[in-house]
Amino acid sequence: MSATATYDFIIIGAGSAGCVLARRLSAQSHRRVLLLEAGGRDVNPFIHMPAGLAQLVHNRRINWNYYTEPEPELENRRLYWPRGKVLGGCSSINAMCYVRGQPEDYDDWARDGAIGWGYDDVLPFFRKAEHQQHGASRYHGGSGPMWVENLRSRNPLTDTFVAAAVASGLPRNDDFNGERQEGAGYYQVTQRGGRRCSAATAYLRAARKRPNLTILTHALVERLLIDRRRVVGVDYRIGSRRYTAFCESEVLLSAGTVNSPQLLMLSGIGPADHLRSLGLDVILDQPSVGENLQDHLDICTLYKSTRPVTYDFNRLQELRVLFQYWLKKRGAGVSNIAEAGAFACSSSAARDRPDIQMHFVPAQLDDHGRNRLPGHGFTLHACHLHPRSRGRIGLRSNRPDEAPLIYANYLHDSRDMQVMLEALRFSRQILRSQAFDELRGEEILPGITDGSDTELTRFIRHKAETVYHPVGTCRMGGDSSAVVDATLRVRGISGLRVIDASIMPKIVSGNTNAPTIMIAEKAADLILTYG
Structure with missing residues (x-):
């Protein structure tokens, strides 16, 4: 060269x-x-x-x-x-x-x-x-x-989520990229x-x-x-x-x-x-x-599972997953982890189009997966699709190899918090529905018995993260x-x-x-x- x-x-x-x-x-x-x-x-x-x-x-x-x-x-x-x-x-x-x-x-x-x-x-x-x-x-x-493609293999809890979301009032949707987006179904x-x-x-x-x-x-x-x-x-x-x-x-x-x-x-x-x-x-x-920065802020609801059917594997089980995947391209190794989801309309902001998205994970997911929790559980992500808050990117220095400044300004517009609260409440409603009764253990996140706006707002401020958009x-x-x-x-x-x-x-x-x-x-x- x-x-x-x-x-x-x-x-x-x-x-x-x-x-x-x-x-x-x-x-x-x-x-x-x-x-x-x-x-x-x-x-x-x-x-x-x-x-x-x-x-x-x-x-x-x-x-x-x-x-x-x-x-x-x-x-x-x-x-x-x-x-x-x-x-x-x-x-x-x-x-x-x-x-x-x-x-x-x-x-x-x-x-x-x-x-x-x-x-x-x-x-x-x-x-x-x-x-x-x-x-x-x-x-x-x-x-x-x-x-x-459709996922080759799915965790049984994923089917439970879709059934629970439909029972909670969402229509079944087999194609989020088709005629309409609203509803619950499996991600391609x-x-x-x-x-x-x-x-x-x-x-x-x-x-x-x-x-x-x-x-x-x-x-x-x-x-x-x-x-x-x-x-x-x-x-x-x-x-x-x-x-x-x-x-x-x-x-x-x-x-x-x-x-x-x-x-x-x-x-x-x-x-x-x-x-x-x-x-x-x-x-x-x-x-x-650098202006006009927008992102989807995400909040997780996490429950323990009463059955060991999740993707919370120990080391030996991980090796079995690897072996099955490399041998047959089947099993948990083909999972994208966020196997199913939903699109819903909040009452506070949506007109005739969904403004809440959910990703269901048949595993415990905390801090981007960096905090590994013991036992088995399942997680429901929920994000606000149409945030009004805007951030910006700036330079930290004139060095190309130095990370820039990222000011996301999440929730700077107070109306965004109202949708996040609805997303969190709806997440809890779905996971508390009858479909999960035999599988649902203790609520880990938010883990709040007082479901007031004050307590849930405090939880969102303490735990919300980017969903990478x-x-x-x-x-x-x-x-x-x-x-x-x-x-x-x-x-x-x-x-x-x-x-x-x-x-x-x-x-x-x-x-x-x-x-x-x-x-x-x-x-x-x-x-x-x-x-």
Whole structure:
């Protein structure tokens, strides 16, 4: 590898969006494409074993291991934010739930100025990406790279949850990505034959042998090279050696909601006063870079199980699970852990669309799985889908290798707490229903006999955590203050687009991986069709 090289496209970040872009753009053999990833290759076997995700939360080799700054409304706790640092990005470490959100999410984007991003505009790109186990239909694609399947094996407690949620008033829903989202049912997952189907597996494997695609791992991009407000290349580092790559067409920034605004600011694009305070030259004063941060705040309800049927395994049982998985791709090893879920409407905020999402886990899950509890139990996550609170990303220093500042500002808008309270109450109602009577032991979380708003609010402030869906820090829109326009070009800078979850004007109503892949599919089509 030479110290300098020239490409048509340089893609920064090999996460969910970057992998899509690399495959689609390199399909034209005359285009030279460079894909730069700060993490390493996806060789850890627990990445590919679905239930192995429990072993990845601690792994600093494949995880940025970010923390927020102290959150004022959450007892000044610093919340843990795992983000993928490996080929495939977060799609290599997530729970594989395939959820697109609501049609209204995208219609809201278009109504607010993101022309061409309404539901009818984006549905073809969801379908283009998807290889649905049940075949193509109005809502689903049957021949895309990203395989979407039913779980091969489920814990019996998962069936109990679905029955309990339906008995609690929710309709049964066999397809959260179909005609309607509301209801309870089983999550489909991004798996193929019992193995995780990450963006790297789905998109890069078929493309990595192309001679016009160069993939470099452990490559930390330090700054964009800008000449007269045009991005002409990047400086990056592998180990102690520094390199420069030049670009004749466009640099595509796909580093994610945290790192995309960080790199823009390190390169002189961002709030002028903030950049100058850190000794950075200001190329473009853009106050919106890093703003508009949104995330789904999550609260867990946890009960002990009276029967040892959960995934709370001892070491010997874990070895048996491993053996069964590697031999037959069956059993608990294929579980994504969050096997079923529900979408419900609160009375305080919802109009005609769900604003609460649930993930049921047939195991005890506390502090992102880092606090291992004795015995057996089951956990119900509940998050607020449409938070009004907004945060921001800032620079801690002018060093590219130093973690940025994350101010999530959870519950800054007091109306968000009202929905969280309803989500918690409904979670307890479901787990206390008759379907769980023979399995339900002691309530561990919240473990409060006084169910007053005061006590439950205190519990939420003490225990709520992220459910890993940060978006919005390079907002797309039709107004001049938006960071990118509807073609994802950075306003005021040529030769540069941002293509990842950071461009979402508003957070989608569910998990963010499938929408991020859709964004990259649509962006690749825009680039290849219109330039």
